[in-house]
Structures are given as C-alpha cells and as structure tokens.
Amino acid sequence: MNNLQATSSKQMIIAHDIISKIKYRQYRPGTYLPSENQLTELYGSSRETIRKALNELNDLGMIQKIKGKGSIVLDTQRYTFPISGITSFKELNNSQEMNAQTKVLHNELSQVPEYFLARGVDETQEATFLERLRSVNGEPVVLDKDYLLKPSIQGIPTKEAENSLYEYLENQLGYQISYATKEVTVESPTDEQKSLLQLIDHEMVVAVRSMTYLNDTTLVQLTESYHRPDKFKFTDFARRKKI
Amino acid sequence: MNNLQATSSKQMIIAHDIISKIKYRQYRPGTYLPSENQLTELYGSSRETIRKALNELNDLGMIQKIKGKGSIVLDTQRYTFPISGITSFKELNNSQEMNAQTKVLHNELSQVPEYFLARGVDETQEATFLERLRSVNGEPVVLDKDYLLKPSIQGIPTKEAENSLYEYLENQLGYQISYATKEVTVESPTDEQKSLLQLIDHEMVVAVRSMTYLNDTTLVQLTESYHRPDKFKFTDFARRKKI
DNA sequence: TAGTGGTCTAGACCACGCC
DNA sequence: GCGTGGTCTAGACCACTAA
Numbered sequence: 381m382n383n384l385q386a387t388s389s390k391q392m393i394i395a396h397d398i399i400s401k402i403k404y405r406q407y408r409p410g411t412y413l414p415s416e417n418q419l420t421e422l423y424g425s426s427r428e429t430i431r432k433a434l435n436e437l438n439d440l441g442m443i444q445k446i447k448g449k450g451s452i453v454l455d456t457q458r459y460t461f462p463i464s465g466i467t468s469f470k471e472l473n474n475s476q477e478m479n480a481q482t483k484v485l486h487n488e489l490s491q492v493p494e495y496f497l498a499r500g501v502d503e504t505q506e507a508t509f510l511e512r513l514r515s516v517n518g519e520p521v522v523l524d525k526d527y528l529l530k531p532s533i534q535g536i537p538t539k540e541a542e543n544s545l546y547e548y549l550e551n552q553l554g555y556q557i558s559y560a561t562k563e564v565t566v567e568s569p570t571d572e573q574k575s576l577l578q579l580i581d582h583e584m585v586v587a588v589r590s591m592t593y594l595n596d597t598t599l600v601q602l603t604e605s606y607h608r609p610d611k612f613k614f615t616d617f618a619r620r621k622k623i
Numbered sequence: 624m625n626n627l628q629a630t631s632s633k634q635m636i637i638a639h640d641i642i643s644k645i646k647y648r649q650y651r652p653g654t655y656l657p658s659e660n661q662l663t664e665l666y667g668s669s670r671e672t673i674r675k676a677l678n679e680l681n682d683l684g685m686i687q688k689i690k691g692k693g694s695i696v697l698d699t700q701r702y703t704f705p706i707s708g709i710t711s712f713k714e715l716n717n718s719q720e721m722n723a724q725t726k727v728l729h730n731e732l733s734q735v736p737e738y739f740l741a742r743g744v745d746e747t748q749e750a751t752f753l754e755r756l757r758s759v760n761g762e763p764v765v766l767d768k769d770y771l772l773k774p775s776i777q778g779i780p781t782k783e784a785e786n787s788l789y790e791y792l793e794n795q796l797g798y799q800i801s802y803a804t805k806e807v808t809v810e811s812p813t814d815e816q817k818s819l820l821q822l823i824d825h826e827m828v829v830a831v832r833s834m835t836y837l838n839d840t841t842l843v844q845l846t847e848s849y850h851r852p853d854k855f856k857f858t859d860f861a862r863r864k865k866i
Numbered sequence: 867t868a869g870t871g872g873t874c875t876a877g878a879c880c881a882c883g884c885c
Numbered sequence: 886g887c888g889t890g891g892t893c894t895a896g897a898c899c900a901c902t903a904a
Contacts (some may be wrong), residue, residue: 389891389892391893427896428895432892441804444801444802446838446871447872448902449870451871452840557863558863559684559687559861559862559863561684562861563859566827581825593687609827614806615804615805616806617805620801634874659890660888669874670877671875688890689889691884692882692890693889693890
C-alpha cells in the first residue's frame with residue numbers, strides 16, 4: 381500500500397504514475413522510459429512538467445538520464461533503515477512488513493540534553509520527553525529519546541506515541557514537517573542502553589541525533605536514537621554533486 | 624578555494640553566485656533572499672531559471688522556501704564526513720584543512736570480494752585492488768579497499784592513488800562519475816583492520832561499502848571503507864519526502 | 867540527419883501570508 | 886489587495902547519440 385499524499389500537482393501525479401509503472405514492471409530495469417516527447421503526449425502536459433517529474437525519479441535513484449539517448453530505469457530495491465530521508469519508524473514498519481513493536485518508557489516534561497544545548501538550543505526551552513523502545517520480532521533494536529519542544533507541542537498522548545509521532549504532528553496538529561539535520565556516531569553504551577538494548581559484552585551503540593524543523597523553520601523535535609550495532613544498517617543513494 | 628566546475632549553465636552560475644553571497648555573509652542566516660522577481664531582474668533571466676537555481680540551494684539545505692513569504696537563508700555549517708553525497712577523501716581534505724595523508728598498501732590485480740558478488744557483480748570480473756590507509760595528524764582513521772573494474776579502468780598509477788581517485792577517473796580518463804549506492808554497518812574488526820587502524824581492545828569498525836557508476840550506468844568502482852569508530856562521524860541534511 | 871535530453875524564455879494562473 | 890512562492894505552458898535553441 382502506498383503512502384498516498386495530497387501531492388496533487390500534475391508533475392507529482394506523473395512522477396507517481398511512472399514510479400508505479402516501474403514498481404509493477406511495466407517499465408523494467410535496464411530499459412528506456414518513453415522519451416520526454418512521448419511522455420508529453422501520453423500525459424497531455426508540457427515537456428517542462430514531464431522533466432520536473434523525471435527529475436524527482438532521478439533524485440530518488442530510480443532512473444538515470446543520458447543526454448542523446450534517454451532515461452534508463454535503474455535496478456533499485458529499497459531497503460532497511462534510511463538515515464537519508466526522513467521517515468518514521470511506523471512508516472518503515474508499514475512498508476517493510478516487519479513485526480515491530482513500540483513500548484513507551486517515559487512521557488513527561490524534561491530538560492533538553494547537553495548535545496543540543498551545545499548546538500544552539502535554548503537552555504530554558506521546555507520539552508516533552510518521550511522515551512520509546514522499538515523491538516522487531518521480540519528483539520529490542522532501537523531506543524528513541526525524543527524531545528518535543530514547547531510551545532509548538534504541548535504534550536503527546538501515549539496512544540499516539542505508540543503509533544507514529546509524525547502522523548500525530550502532521551495530521552492531528554496540522555504541522556508541516558519539512559527538514560532535519562542528522563549526525564551519526566558510534567559510542568560506548570550507557571548502562572541504561574546496555575540493559576534495554578540487551579547489548580552483549582563490549583558492543584557499542586550507534587547514535588543518531590537529529591533536529592527536525594517545520595516548513596517555517598520552527599524547531600519542533602530533538603531526537604537521540606540508539607541502535608543496536610548488529611541490527612543497524614542503512615543504505616543510501618547519492619549523486620555526484622559539483623558545488 | 625571553491626571547487627570551480629565546468630557548470631556553465633545560467634542556473635548553475637546563479638546558484639553558485641548566491642551560495643557565494645551566503646558564504647561571505649552578504650545574505651545572512653535568518654534573513655530572506657531577494658524575491659524571485661527581484662532575482663529575475665538582478666540576473667537578467669527568466670523566473671523559471673531563478674527557481675531552478677534556488678531549488679539547488681533548497682536541496683542542499685542552504686535555504687528554506689516559504690510560500691507567500693520568501694526564501695530564508697538557513698544556518699548551515701558543513702561538516703565532517705558525508706556519507707550522503709559522493710566526495711573523495713582528497714576533496715574533503717582540501718575543503719577542511721585537515722592534515723591528512725594517504726599510504727598505498729596494495730595496488731595489484733585481485734578478485735572481487737564476496738559482498739559484491741552477492742549483489743550481482745560477475746565473479747569473473749577482473750579488477751585492480753587498491754588498499755589505502757588514510758591518516759589525519761598521524762593517526763590512522765580509514766582503511767579503504769577499492770576494486771577498480773576492467774575494462775573501464777586498466778590500472779592506477781600509484782602516484783594517482785596517493786592523490787585522488789576521482790580526479791584521475793574524471794580528469795585523466797574523462798569519465799563522468801554519476802552516482803553511487805552505499806551501505807553502512809558496524810562490525811567486529813578483522814586482525815588486519817585491528818592492527819592497521821590501531822583499534823583498542825573491543826572496538827568495532829564502521830564499514831561503508833559502495834558501488835560507483837558512470838553516467839552511462841557502467842559500474843566502475845567497488846569500495847569497502849573501514850572507519851575507526853571514535854573518528855567516525857557524519858552529518859546529513861534531509862528533506863521530508865512524500866513518495 | 868533525426869531523435870534525445872539540457873537549458874531558457876515570457877507569460878499565465880494559483881495558493882498563501884500579510885496588511 | 887498585493888507580493889510571495891508553486892505550477893504549467895508552448896516554443897525555442899543547444900549538445901549529444903546513433904544510424
């Protein structure tokens with residue numbers, strides 16, 4: 381089931397349609413898409429609109445455009461835990477058929493931790509602290525510590541916390557989550573992490589710390605995510621940039 | 624010194640110019656850029672061209688566009704080791720003033736390792752194996768194992784290997800490096816990794832494995848990069864995608 | 867030479883924020 | 886109501902690929 385969005389622009393409809401045709405193998409990896417001029421007729425739109433749609437696919441690594449030849453469908457199978465891109469655990473769970481579970485350990489007021497203060501967050505900033513342990517097939521894999529900043533967010537119903545934070549913020553509060561910065565490091569675990577993630581002897585944890593912003597650049601969420609190293613994997617698609 | 628590229632299109636010239644004005648604080652974080660209509664006059668171009676330039680900056684996380692208001696300059700300082708994006712060690716070194724060094728340990732013919740065979744690379748594929756230890760301030764930080772695939776690449780002069788592989792491929796061989804897939808995991812080190820990276824007791828290594836492709840979808844390079852965990856950090860900027 | 871993608875234009879209409 | 890960014894168009898010229 382695809383995440384149907386309110387992206388009703390012509391270029392997004394076209395992009396989704398082509399993605400769907402790739403997904404269901406009407407367009408196959410290694411073959412060329414119809415040319416931009418043909419797509420122009422197929423969708424009854426201008427060529428620039430077609431090109432904007434194809435650029436979306438290009439950015440996603442689904443096609444490779446070659447001047448003078450055409451657009452080749454690439455062989456992508458998409459994956460595990462993306463650090464690139466913002467996707468919630470719930471969305472991942474849905475798209476990947478994992479047997480996942482979320483346990484809320486804390487949901488209370490708290491201070492913002494040192495890491496974020498050092499990065500410009502105000503020390504007096506009030507926040508709702510949400511600690512959640514994510515398990516897959518009964519095994520703990522991620523410990524999430526979220527700090528939801530006031531006044532944008534006044535608190536999270538625990539029922540929503542067990543579900544999806546992003547869904548709550550976007551659908552219930554009407555916020556537009558727009559972008560985030562992330563930093564990934566590998567660290568020695570604290571005792572809490574050791575016990576909750578059931579780390580053996582000298583295993584380390586993978587720490588992913590992020591700051592999430594709304595469309596109007598309001599900072600709304602700070603997250604510290606601790607992953608079990610043996611369960612941690614992420615994949616990325618990157619284009620060579622010349623900036 | 625900026626990496627001046629042969630990107631001579633109007634939209635790229637405009638993008639670079641605005642980036643440069645942000646860099647030198649003519650446009651400051653938290654303030655709005657001139658409106659698209661003003662930029663149209665400033666650069667003597669059409670609005671669509673301006674918009675394509677601004678979209679570049681948007682993708683890079685340098686500005687945030689807000690409908691009805693304008694484009695805000697974001698406070699970005701760019702960082703350490705980007706997994707997102709394709710950048711060579713040499714380019715990083717240049718842009719970050721590290722005191723870095725590269726030692727070539729191996730430069731010879733070899734088989735392709737198992738990991739890549741499992742991902743569709745042909746077992747009979749011939750490759751030049753290049754092993755390099757990267758150090759910063761005298762401390763080893765990364766062990767790179769590159770497999771450069773024939774017939775595209777016939778071999779690498781050791782002098783070039785000490786310098787930049789990408790530079791050699793792009794400038795000497797005239798190849799257009801276009802995209803790459805990457806996978807990051809945390810693993811127990813081999814004895815070789817332990818000794819070369821001077822890992823203490825029970826430290827793990829961060830493994831980054833990637834496959835690099837040319838513009839025409841030719842696979843040219845396989846890389847296994849092993850990072851010392853205490854020296855490993857990367858940052859990412861991500862926009863919320865609704866696909 | 868014909869077809870492809872890359873760039874650019876001048877103009878249009880829309881949705882949103884603000885006064 | 887006015888200015889902002891978001892979308893779309895029809896047409897033009899270019900650079901590259903292939904026959």
